[in-house]
Amino acid sequence: SGDGGGNGDDEYPALGNYPIEGDTAMFGFNVPLSGPYSSEGEDELRAYELAVKHLNNGGGWVDNWDDLSGEGVLDYEIDYVEGDTATDASTADESASRMIQRDDVIMFAGGSSSAVAIAQQGVAQRENVMFTCCLTHSNDTTGQDCVRYSFREMFNAYMTGQALTPVVTEEYGDDLSFYQLYADYSWGKTVEESIRKFFGEAGWEEVNSVATPLDTSDFSSYLSEAQSSGADVLFLNHYGLDGANSLNQAIDAGIDEDMEIVMPLYNRPMAEAASSAIDGIYGTIAWDSQIDNEPSNSFTEFFGEEYDGRVPSGPAQLAYSGTLQYAAAVERAGTFYPPEVIRQLEGFEYDNIGMGDETMRACDHQAQRAIPVVRGLPESEQGDGQFFEIVDITSRDDVGYGCDEGPASQCELGEYGDE
């Protein structure tokens, strides 16, 4: 094993897919190319491909990160396989197993749909192959379902609740009733819980909350129930195409005339799909090209250069940064041996991905970071890649929770594999 450019990287026992055979290190990118989150998935894949290109040949952030050389990782050339999760945990789980067994990937990444991410985390821990979360916003990912072999850059529903509550209550008042529709799986449920918790604490009262199946296309019956509930505010805890559909249909049915609508998590592809419907709608986003700082601006720029001027979405930024983050940790560890890489990432402090100062917390592998709160622009002001007004970038000091609090209190990371 490890012939060629092995860089002496065989001082550890075999574990998972370590050591790498040959001189190419294989990554696996498992993204939704079908199903309700496929727009996000396509953008993620673009970013992953770009990340591999930069890792091998330099360019992008690789040039600015001290840990990365731009000539592969530890002298291994990076190659990758891709898989379609179909926005579905089973398919993702199978696809991940295939990547590990058939393609011998040393790290795999992806997400979109927290159910998908959580399923893959399970595989990662079982197989001792590292997983890098991309878009997953459920509390459970770094809460009750957390694992040692996975790290999450994205914040979670709990933090969204913390960031959104002050902004929204200030705008609409602090004595209102609200109604929630939520996607019926891990993510939707934790958003629903967190909204209830934080808005409840702020003095709002929940009228009802109703689950809708993932991949619903016609929300009208659910919406008309919400409409006749008499609540003041409607939370649409939907994402991707589902989110665009439910928001569009809510506006079409004229619900915004009676109720305020809040979309706790949204993103650029959703905003594009919902277009005029997002006018005035509050929510949080992972990242947006409108955020003005050096890493963000450069990411927007080189992504656009690669892909015909396309403006990258938040999920793309997560995909790109996650891959580089992993590669940098490998370089720092001097090996692909997973336990060492994990140790490099635990407690790692960084400020290089455009979201200010961050820490990858060791106790639950959750990044501690700032959260952008946004509000949709009217159609007339949209365009030029602009969909939102960034209302606030809530500092990481104002959100988050201790290792013994909130979701983290349920987290048991499991073994490194070298004990």
Place this chain on the structure above:
Amino acid sequence: MSLLELDSVDSYYGESHILRDVSMHVEEGEICALLGRNGAGKTTTLRSIAGARPPTVRDGTITYKGRNITDLPTEDISALGISHVPEERRVFANLTVEENLHLAEVVSNPSNTWGRDIDFEHTGMTTEEVYDDFPRLGERASQQAGTLSGGEQQMLAIARALKQSTDLLMLDEPYEGLAPQIIETVENAIERIRDDGTTVLLVEQNAAAAMQIADRCYVVDQGAVVFSGSADELREDDETRQRYLGV
């Protein structure tokens, strides 16, 4: 010229050679009987004439009114005036008696004829005339044909053929399952339509019954014609009767 002429016809079911070099002719206005034991090839002959597939006619020609019909599709042959009452009744179980009868005239409806190069006109019996002959059917007009008794179904199958515009009526074992008096009715009907100018080609197991009304007879055995002649000649030819008909 004969109304129908078979000239050295060879028919096959798949690879099995059934009719061997069959030649026969049916004259206008006669009742011609085709006799033979089980499996002799009687049904196969009628199906070959009617253009029903299988069997396939690989050799020889079938001429009707001077026209070669060997390779015409079934429906065109039928439209030329050959109607066929096949074995086993073949009524449309899911349709009523009346609808079954109505189907016999559908062919004459202009909207059903496009795409066909055969002309014909409807000269068959009317529904009323049919009910006169078979009052039983009149009583059962709106009953689903599948629920008729065996004999009633046989009547319906015959009646349906009589309703078609027919110059040549081919009957395959029409007496099967009929009670003795109904057999009489059918015999009478056959003789009457012959007298009205329709030619009849009758297939029967029951040689005795067939010879009663037939003008001429053919006997087939193992796919080949082994006898042809008038009914009287056959009655006198004991050897043929014993050997090929078992009577």
Place this chain on the structure above:
Amino acid sequence: MNILGDIIVLLVNGLQQGAIYVLLAIGLSIILGTLRFVNFAHGALYVIGAYAGLLIAQEISVSNGKLADWGYQTIGLDLGFLPALVFVPVFVFVVGLAMERYVARPFYDRPDTDQILVTFGLAIVVQEALHALVGGRSYKLVIPPEALGVIPLSGPTDIPFTAVSLGLWRLWVIVITAVLVLAVYAIVEYTDFGLVVKAGTRDPEMVRLLGIKITRPYIVMFGIGAALAGVAGVVGAPLSNINPEIGMSILVPAFLTVVIGGVGSIRGAVLGGTLIGMVQVALISLGSVSLLGITVNWTPWAQVGIYVLAVVVLLTRPQGLLGEEEVAA
């Protein structure tokens, strides 16, 4: 509370949802009832209708799938909705003709299981071909501007009748369905054409022996069934996502509609479709109901309800609500 308004909305939503099932079920039912052909690829015709409608009406960008790899960034004619509504039935009709000729016809004489298997295979092939070509992502057919918008309902002022609004498009779907259903009903029930097809079901050779060219009525009947599925694809698309999988997922409720209504019965299909649509919508709208101190939340049962309906119908009336008992030959 706004009970009356809710009921109206529920009725319209239920009818519209049912209308899609009816359009599909009629095709399934006449093909099954008259041609004795079990078509598991009926959903594929629906998908084909939806994609055809999408490509006629709009221009879409393809981002994964082979078309994108081959350099087609965008495809579609961008002609608007009305042309789609006109051309799709014609197109799917032709697809139906081809399907009859090359798939169904050689299988009329083979056992049900073979028919199911081959059409199931065809359904897979259509789904996967679309998947490979345009990718798995979902598209949206935009509601035509003429039918966009809502009808605000407001009652007399003395009834507290808060505004409910009916999507105009839903009404359009209901009307289009009604017209088509009546037309097909007339053809099947009142013309020789329908009679011939029914007869041919049991004994095509006998029909030919009666001088009737059977292949044409068959193929036309199949085409009509297919065209209806195509229409369902177009009119249903603005209210649902379009992706390669929708064909299979709509097939089950469509079959249930047939089973509930009774095979071969157009009136049964209408009744069955309406019932299913209503049950689905009603369970969502029912929300939580407390009875005798037990609170049941009905919304999660919305998808389950239609199956329960089917089971109940089947146990009490095995031939379906308006189906006739089978008559053996």
Place this chain on the structure above:
Amino acid sequence: MSDEVQTPTEPESAEPGEQSPSLYERWAAVREQESTVAVLTILGVLLAPFVLVTVPDAIGLPSDLTWYNSLITLTLIWAIFAIGYDLLLGYTGLLSFGHAMFWGTAAYAAGIFSAEVFGSPIAMILAGTTVAVVLAWVIGWISLRRGGIYFAILTLAFGQMIYYIFLSPLSTVTGGENGFTGVEVGNLLGVIDLGSQVPFVPVAFVSNWMYVFAGTALVLAVVVGYRILNSPYGVVLRAIRENEQRAEFVGLNVWRYKLMSFIISGAFAGVAGSLYTIQRSYVPIENTLQWTVSGDIVVITVLGGAGSLFGAIFGAGLYMYVANIVSGMAGIGDFWHLILGVVFIVVVVTMPNGIWGGISWVREKSLLLPEAPTIARQKAANGRDWITSLVGGEDR
């Protein structure tokens, strides 16, 4: 090898003047015996990893063309499922489109049982299978009221009903869309960790205890399946497939036999579903209860060869290879499912006994053995007709 069940024929030597049986015929007689079948299955299970993984690795075949160990285990599990399905489709002639429900409910039952009660793999299988059997009894009781196409449609519908029930109303128990993540597989017989290697046996032959476990289950499944076919049930089920009305009129309770066949088939699916949970330590909903699983098992069985137990096993192997290995190949990988669909249609049209049947047919043909059964022959002829009609032959 063909395993068309035949009544063991009496020794041909009874008729004088007959040639003594050829070697092939003797072999043909031997291989029908159950113990032979069992031994062959055991050998197959033992050699599979060596032949499919070790040897290709050793001779340097690229790893993206070859099997991997967990895939072989998975294939064994699907093969058990397929054997059970074949008993229903191939021998009784009932086409179920809802078999995912037995596989799936068993998977959930096994998973939930392990989390809530007891993690012993054997106990998990018992729990899962019991649930599948009970469910099969209920669903069969309702669905078998209507024959033919209704049965296919109803089983499809019930399958989806169970899926939706597990997805939403029961999501607090099942995990809904997330799947059930709390599976806790314990040790086999309290001591053997299924993930660990088997002592003394080289990994080249047996990767781990899980493989031994699944392999044993498969051998048992084959033996039991064979025994059923050789019991009165075997011939009764085939009689029902061929002429149901007549079977009723020789005094057979057709309905009960069909129900029994459905339940037996459900039990096999239950064993397989439970093993699936044990192997993955996770119960994903889409791959257990969604109708696509029912579709997969139909494809596997028909492709491999309905009406032959080894055909079903072969089908499982073929499908798993295409879905997991071919799908990763450059070029055709993206089209794997499409290709499978096309092949499936071709098989349905032209090969009534599936690919396995086709192989046996060719081999027997080349050995000038007696012709295939009539119906099979007829179907094959139909297939040829279909092709002629496609290329614009006779307008029938």
Place this chain on the structure above:
Amino acid sequence: MSTILETRDLVKEFGGLTATDDVNLQIQDGELLSLIGPNGAGKSTLINLITRMLEETSGDILFEGESITDLEPHEVVQRGVGKSFQTASIFPDLSVEENANIASLGAEHGSFRFNFLRHRDSYPEVAERTRDVLDAVELLPQKDVTAADLPYGDKRRLEIGIALASEPSLLLMDEPTAGMSPEETQETVDLIERVQEEMGLTILLVEHDMEIVFSISDRIAVLHQGDIIARGTPEEVQGDPDVQEAYLGGVEL
């Protein structure tokens, strides 16, 4: 002689039509009773009522003294009422031996048991019965032939063999010779007579061929518009003017 089957006031109505009207019929153990009557008289309906294919409107059917109206068709067969089918109804893809085997199994095993793990060879009674029956219908030499490949006449014989293998004490036959040539018919009649004798069967025969009916029947019952209008020995029935009028017409015998 005891009564093996008896119908009491058996009525079957289809909508407005009464197909059998208060039919009281007794069949004695060991006899061959023919049921004749015009088309549509209700003969097949009566048989279908006995086999429980049809549900009666009113009345009762007693077999060996017990009512069988609550039984399922297969249970009636279990009790000993067999039916031979008009068109050869066999299991085409199975061998001749398996065909008979199934029927013997039906007799032995029809009452559904859970013995799916017991090998077929361990039922010697079944094998023996199979052999006996094949012997009786003279198909033993062809036992390994696939049923579909038999000539038509042999198929009919096999069909009767299947009916016999299910161990009936009463055999119902609805027009067994329909579509047969005189020779074939004669063979079939001989077969029927022989098995009746050998196996001590009771037979209920429906037939339009008067030659057969009058030559082999012990007794004849005449059904007309759902009513039994005459019954008795062949001679008695033949002389009955009502029968002449309603059924036989001018047929001479």
